[in-house]
Amino acid sequence: MAKGNVARTRNGGSTAADPEFVQLLTPEGERVNHPDYTVDFTDEEYRSLYHDLVVVRRLDAESTALQRQGELGIWASLLGQEAAQVGSGRALRTQDMAFPTYREHGVLYCRGIDPIMPLGLFRGVDQGGWDPNEFKFNMYTIVIGAQALHATGYAMGITMDGKVGGDDGEAVIAYFGDGATSQGDVNESYVWASVMNAPIVFFCQNNQYAISEPLERQTRVPLFKRASGFGFPGIRVDGNDVLASYAVTRTALDNARHGNGPTFIEAYTYRMGAHTTSDDPTRYRIASEVEAWQAKDPIKRVRLFLEKQGLADEAFFASVDEEAKAEAIKLRERVLSMPDPQPLQMFDHVYPNGSPLLDEQRAEFARYMESFAGGAH
Amino acid sequence: MATETLTIGKALNMGLRRAMEDDPKVVLMGEDIGKLGGVFRITDGLQKDFGEQRVVDTPLAEAGIIGTAVGLAIRGYRPVCEIQFDGFVYPAYDQIVCQVAKMHYRSQGKVKIPMVIRIPFGGGIGAVEHHSESPEAYFAHTAGLKVVACSNPNDAYWMIQEAIASDDPIVFFEPKRRYWEKGEVDTSASRAPLHSAQVLRAGTDATIVAYGPMVRTSLDAAIAAEEDGRSLEVIDLRSLSPLDMAPVYESVRKTGRLVVVHEAPSNIGLGAEIAARVTEKCFYSLEAPVLRVTGFDTPYPASRVEEEFLPDLDRVLDAVDRSFGF
Numbered sequence: 208m209a210k211g212n213v214a215r216t217r218n219g220g221s222t223a224a225d226p227e228f229v230q231l232l233t234p235e236g237e238r239v240n241h242p243d244y245t246v247d248f249t250d251e252e253y254r255s256l257y258h259d260l261v262v263v264r265r266l267d268a269e270s271t272a273l274q275r276q277g278e279l280g281i282w283a284s285l286l287g288q289e290a291a292q293v294g295s296g297r298a299l300r301t302q303d304m305a306f307p308t309y310r311e312h313g314v315l316y317c318r319g320i321d322p323i324m325p326l327g328l329f330r331g332v333d334q335g336g337w338d339p340n341e342f343k344f345n346m347y348t349i350v351i352g353a354q355a356l357h358a359t360g361y362a363m364g365i366t367m368d369g370k371v372g373g374d375d376g377e378a379v380i381a382y383f384g385d386g387a388t389s390q391g392d393v394n395e396s397y398v399w400a401s402v403m404n405a406p407i408v409f410f411c412q413n414n415q416y417a418i419s420e421p422l423e424r425q426t427r428v429p430l431f432k433r434a435s436g437f438g439f440p441g442i443r444v445d446g447n448d449v450l451a452s453y454a455v456t457r458t459a460l461d462n463a464r465h466g467n468g469p470t471f472i473e474a475y476t477y478r479m480g481a482h483t484t485s486d487d488p489t490r491y492r493i494a495s496e497v498e499a500w501q502a503k504d505p506i507k508r509v510r511l512f513l514e515k516q517g518l519a520d521e522a523f524f525a526s527v528d529e530e531a532k533a534e535a536i537k538l539r540e541r542v543l544s545m546p547d548p549q550p551l552q553m554f555d556h557v558y559p560n561g562s563p564l565l566d567e568q569r570a571e572f573a574r575y576m577e578s579f580a581g582g583a584h
Numbered sequence: 585m586a587t588e589t590l591t592i593g594k595a596l597n598m599g600l601r602r603a604m605e606d607d608p609k610v611v612l613m614g615e616d617i618g619k620l621g622g623v624f625r626i627t628d629g630l631q632k633d634f635g636e637q638r639v640v641d642t643p644l645a646e647a648g649i650i651g652t653a654v655g656l657a658i659r660g661y662r663p664v665c666e667i668q669f670d671g672f673v674y675p676a677y678d679q680i681v682c683q684v685a686k687m688h689y690r691s692q693g694k695v696k697i698p699m700v701i702r703i704p705f706g707g708g709i710g711a712v713e714h715h716s717e718s719p720e721a722y723f724a725h726t727a728g729l730k731v732v733a734c735s736n737p738n739d740a741y742w743m744i745q746e747a748i749a750s751d752d753p754i755v756f757f758e759p760k761r762r763y764w765e766k767g768e769v770d771t772s773a774s775r776a777p778l779h780s781a782q783v784l785r786a787g788t789d790a791t792i793v794a795y796g797p798m799v800r801t802s803l804d805a806a807i808a809a810e811e812d813g814r815s816l817e818v819i820d821l822r823s824l825s826p827l828d829m830a831p832v833y834e835s836v837r838k839t840g841r842l843v844v845v846h847e848a849p850s851n852i853g854l855g856a857e858i859a860a861r862v863t864e865k866c867f868y869s870l871e872a873p874v875l876r877v878t879g880f881d882t883p884y885p886a887s888r889v890e891e892e893f894l895p896d897l898d899r900v901l902d903a904v905d906r907s908f909g910f
Contacts, residue, residue, distance in 0.1 A: 560750060
């Protein structure tokens with residue numbers, strides 16, 4: 208994992224025109240400066256960022272293909288949001304805790320988690336269950352915005368445990384989208400985090416659409432401006448810029464772990480694909496809009512940067528593509544070999560301490576199924 | 585055996601105190617539960633003794649209380665959330681049903697949410713709307729939640745401790761109009777497992793099943809019936825999910841008659857489930873259909889007519905008469 212330092216600096220280079228929109232790498236691959244944020248990556252770290260972006264996109268494409276072939280029930284693609292996820296995901300320190308939506312496959316990858324982990328949920332062989340504390344990555348949450356409260360409560364627990372106030376302090380990042388900002392749960396999270404001074408970063412990927420509804424249906428003001436009303440800073444970052452996403456998130460997390468309270472980050476990006484594989488975006492948005500965002504592609508600009516800086520050659524790019532393809536093939540094979548659950552497993556784990564009613568229903572259903580044994584019926 | 589005479593409210597307060605002493609991970613969350621001690625004073629004095637981090641006065645938002653408690657539970661805490669009144673639980677309903685109830689299941693046992701959600705419930709206190717409701721069936725219908733209701737000081741003292749110690753998420757209903765009723769509390773040992781029904785009064789002619797505030801009403805009815813020469817057996821369900829039906833079946837096989845009493849409306853309520861199960865298991869023992877004495881299927885009415893809405897001793901006895909009329 209990269210260890211890029213974030214330093215507040217005002218020296219050198221040009222400053223992005225809009226100080227409220229943090230950008231460190233333009234769509235053309237030009238490195239620009241911002242008065243408050245910068246990154247200081249090694250050449251190898253820049254290459255590894257590119258690697259993660261490419262692999263994450265390739266695995267996502269494979270999952271979309273698996274759904275189209277009937278091997279997944281549904282898939283929520285992150286296409287277009289790779290930089291926001293890889294940048295923020297790599298900004299997390301080992302001790303930090305993430306609360307994802309159902310689209311944070313890139314963050315999951317950057318946490319060093321096996322990308323197969325969430326696919327059981329989308330294939331329908333399980334419900335995406337893992338131990339959040341083992342991976343420092345909560346289970347995917349389907350109900351929009353519900354996890355923001357869980358993240359806030361977890362952050363309150365960090366304070367109760369006395370784990371804020373130093374470099375080794377813990378912080379929480381809560382992911383959600385632009386649609387979720389209309390949810391009561393998310394707004395209650397802001398209130399709680401603010402009055403409890405919780406060590407949390409709200410990371411909103413504003414991908415411009417909540418399924419079909421454009422941002423204008425959720426808000427009349429830029430989302431990041433809402434934060435000040437709740438009593439903590441809000442900042443908008445170019446969500447297609449992995450360097451800026453990293454720098455802003457790392458600063459916010461470090462502020463949180465040092466006891467300086469919450470930050471709201473609006474990662475301004477675009478959902479290049481459908482909401483999920485069940486959606487048809489041609490019904491509600493025009494091709495020219497998508498094309499305009501294609502020009503701001505989060506991966507292309509890193510490649511241009513690497514080329515211009517002479518940090519990588521054709522052989523490197525080819526090798527990353529090969530590696531991504533190999534990982535995708537491996538993922539496909541493992542998805543196809545996922546076993547279906549046995550019917551009686553549906554009765555498991557409803558309660559830690561069990562229930563006599565369920566014991567009875569399980570036994571009755573087992574007897575019923577056994578009555579079909581031997582082809583008697 | 586050490587016994588004390590306590591009100592239900594004080595017994596709950598002492599039970600909470602003991603649970604907090606037993607386990608430093610127990611934290612109390614709710615509106616006005618700190619300095620004020622809760623609107624019913626159930627948490628009186630606890631913030632003073634355990635500090636503001638363990639008795640948390642929360643912002644005024646119920647989804648926030650339950651949602652942040654989920655996060656605390658993931659972090660290893662055992663949150664005890666107070667919902668100020670029954671009718672105020674609905675903003676938290678999504679978090680309770682979609683998150684609290686399902687986390688253990690969907691994580692295949694890897695995430696436990698050992699949360700207790702305390703709800704003062706039921707009517708009879710002359711309150712304005714939303715302060716007198718009986719929403720227990722909503723929660724009993726939800727897989728992943730357990731639901732209990734205490735009816736007397738001894739149960740209040742022990743059941744709250746047992747609920748907090750349980751790894752299951754538990755909705756804990758407290759009969760608010762009985763908070764001030766006194767009874768003996770044996771502080772040395774619990775008399776029964778949390779999810780067990782208890783026969784509170786033995787009888788031979790008909791069985792009355794109740795829980796929460798209606799237990800006192802049913803016991804009073806049994807005393808009155810005795811004067812008429814009828815011997816009623818009264819069972820306090822205590823656990824609404826799961827139901828402990830064995831004592832009910834045993835009783836009905838003996839008496840042949842069953843009346844279920846609750847304040848909640850009858851339609852699709854606990855009484856319907858109990859009637860269905862008793863019919864299935866005790867069909868040949870029944871001398872009469874299972875009858876229900878409940879609140880009506882109206883919204884909870886204005887308080888000046890709540891005495892007519894709420895089941896009382898006479899309506900219970902009327903149902904017993906009807907049972908014998910078959």
